Amino acid sequence: MSTSEQDIIQLEDLSKVFYTDEVETHALSGIHLTIRSGEYVSISGPSGCGKSTLLSILGLLDTPSAGSYRLSGHGIEQLTQKERAAIRNRQVGFIFQAFNLIGDLTVVENVELPLTYRRGMGKQERRDQALAALERVDMAHRLNHYPAQLSGGQQQRVAVARALVGEPAILLADEPTGNLDSRNGEQVMLLLNELHAGGATICMVTHDPRYASFAERQIYMYDGQIVDEETMSRLRAEEEARIQALLGSRQEALAS
Helix, strand or coil: CCCCCCEEEEEEEEEEEEEECCEEEEEEEEEEEEEECCCEEEEECCCCCCHHHHHHHHCCCCCCCEEEEEECCEECCCCCHHHHHHHHHHHEEEECCCCCCCCCCCHHHHHHHHHHHCCCCCHHHHHHHHHHHHHHCCCHHHCCCCHHHCCHHHHHHHHHHHHHCCCCCEEEEECCCCCCCHHHHHHHHHHHHHHHHCCCCEEEECCCHHHHCCCCEEEEEECCEEECHHHHHHHHHHHHHHHHHHHHHHHHHHHC
């Protein structure tokens, strides 16, 4: 993954609207965002603020309703599903909260899996790249184990290796510590820091401010929009005050 100063992600006035029956939900509104090669960016905010929707669009798993998205300099709005899948396979590495490892495949087979969709790559080359990725996350000694034989932290390390194996332009991590205890969560965060120090471009979604602070740049979202840190603090304080007021009213009603 290159550490040149090129822009990997460029979003201009991006929005996403979901329609269910007659309900219109604005999940994202007016998003402007640039992520440069070699950056480590965290996106944080309360549940339902649009973090995961934004990450799905960045990973070409979903499409915006309006606005512009360029990945490594190429516009993605007019691409076919097949073209999107091919670009996703080569340009994007995913790290999921639930690991998403396949139980009846060994560790090395799980890591190889994204490479099986690449034309012209032989079996030995796939295996060599998978082993190299496992070495990077210190899991090569478990290559013939199955996911059920690993701890949660080890499974997430294998998932990180799978994300790395194709040398993507960017790693997208969606709550990568969400299914881990604090110790294993910290270990995964240290691993991401090591990968970033080695040149990886990372965009991580997290609701946990402790882990958001591991990134070199923090982005805050609230109600589908990117806000600055001061605005985020104010909105959180206002939300907390509203909740306390509601609880107070409820207690008064129960007491009367």
